[in-house]
Amino acid sequence: MFASSLPSTLPDRKKKTLDRCLMGVDVLDEHRLTGIQKTTLDRCLMGGDVLDEHLLTEILRRLPLKTVHQCKSVCKGWLSLISSPYFMKQYVGFHRSVTLMSSRYSLAFDLREALYSSNRLRISGCASSSFRSLKFFFDFYPKPEYGSLSYFDLVGSCNGLVLCRQLFRDAFIDDKEPKQHYYHVCNPVTRDHWILPPPPLLSYSEATAHDHVAFIDDGVEGEDDDFSVTRGFKVVQLDGKCRGGTLNMSIFSTSTGEWRPLKVLCKEPFNFLYDHVVVVCCNRMLYWVGWLSNFVIGYDPYTMPNECTYIKFPSQYVPKKHRGTTIGANQGRILLCDYDLRYPQEVLRIWELEPETESWYLKHQVELNSVPMLPDRATYRILAFHPFIDGDIVYLEEAIDRIDRILSLDVKNKRIQVITVSLLENDVSCHAFPFFLPWWQTRLSDLKNLNEANSVNQSINAQGL
Incomplete structure (x- = not known):
């Protein structure tokens, strides 16, 4: 159905694209082709022989996703195959078995x-x-x-x-x-x-x-x-x-x-x-927090497009100017992080929302000055939660001595990882x-x-x- 042959002469740009594809095949061990498949592919590229649908699919589905889409420019036959629902199912089925x-x-x-x-x-x-x-x-x-x-x-x-x-x-x-x-x-x-x-x-x-x-x-x-x-x-x-x-x-x-x-x-x-x-x-709803508010605002553009809803903050949390608040989502759940910006009372708390009761429970609490490798007298701003790991990792921006760092903080195990470092005078x-x-x-x-x-x-x- 999708039998495809490569032209005997390809433009240089398309040859480079194809070379990148073949390099990608050799990079990942779990994506390696068999010797017979490689020999058949080499013969096809040298002589313009026909690649049948099964072999071409076996080759292309092993490539990284970004490279697969680049392969659409090789020829019309490859474009037709890669764009088909048949190939999509073959690709997803293969990578789902080898990708976490x-x-x-x-x-x-x-x-x-x-x-x-x-x-x-x-x-x-x-x-x-x-x-x-x-x-x-x-x-x-x-x-x-x-x-x-x-x-x-x-x-x-x-x-x-x-x-x-x-x-x-x-x-x-x-x-x-x-x-x-x-x-x-x-x-x-x-x-x-x-x-x-x-x-x-x-x-x-x-x-x-x-x-x-x-x-x-x-x-x-x-x-x-x-x-x-x-x-x-x-x-x-x-x-x-x-x-x-x-x-x-x-x-x-x-x-x-x-x-x-x-x-x-x-x-x-x-x-x-x-x-x-x-x-x-989160779950096709929008959530945000106002400045010095004591509630989370929710909005459903699909079923309630004319009205906002409100969820009160945890009873232990009192919004003040020196405290920061960040809202995020993790695996379909709403998380709320509040942190005290005053040195040395730098305390970070993470709350999780129970959607049925609209109540919060305290998931984590950590004093930032107790985390190894975090310097004293730095200022912090919480950027986001890790979108997959179970609410244990937050990303924060640290500023000290005109140096700005983006950090990953494992609040459960009190470990940090530096993501990037830059000068404050450059990053705004x-x-x-x-x-x-x-x-x-x-x-x-x-x-x-x-x-x-x-x-x-x-x-x-x-x-x-």
Whole structure:
């Protein structure tokens, strides 16, 4: 069905792609081909012989996911095979047997070298060798339209897709009127991206660097989650303040291809603390914490799109200016971390939410000055929880003597691991988002084509044709 032959002469670019594929086969022991398979492949490459579907599948399914998608450019036959549901099931079935579940989870770090400068967005952070070898850098992005006047930062991720925001430098300088910014959804494996339509401007603060955005998966297609792909996503843009009992939002959906403004009912007022607050997605709901609030705010864009819900903090926790609060998700559970920033009372606590009773129980408590290799008089900010390991590992930013470090802290065993080190005068901010590498990748071109088809159908229906 998918019998494919390689042309006798390939362009140099495609030859290099194929060479990388074959190098990838030899790297991983569990992915090695048999001697007969290698001999057959070599004969095919030298003489342009036909590769039957079974042998080609056996070869390609052993390659790393990123390399497989690069192989689509070798020839039309390979593109057809790799894009088929048949190959997807064969690939997932093979790698599921040799890949640990935990190695599919990591963190996406946004490290900005200097204000207004280009970013080095990268996906890193966990000890998984598979993520280190993928080298997820966003060098495939087009150069900003206005040259050095714009840059990208990372604002969210879901199911293997990453949401980036394009900001413009004059948005920070000229305060006479709000400046427009743009959102880009990209897949770092397939190296394609989708520039979303310009979002509506919610307020002045949201038009600059301090908007708050959530990125949520619409669900997957397929009977088995392992053999499924994303069928769509939503981008939720939130105003920085709850004013007069309502919160202004705008929601972009792939089903419509448009932003829809909303006024959401909020029973309790709250403010965001600039851009340090991350909106967390868990079980298709959004959660965040306001500045000096004593509750977690929840929002369900699917079943309760017109109202926010509230979950009170643990009774032992009293929000104060010198205490930090970070919310996160771990294997479908909401975690809350509070930490005292005053030296030497640097205490970190992790709470877990019981969803049925909406009550919290204390999971961990540790004094930071008792952790070996953590220096005295440093300041800390909790960035994220490990997205897979059972709530025992947090990632924090440490600043001391003009040196900034990103650390992984095992709070149960009081062990740290240094992720990256930089100078404070260069790095101005860092955010971390859970990143999940699905068994198979969502092609943004497919979602865009589906969106365009839906738009045409809606236009036809509106005209009564």
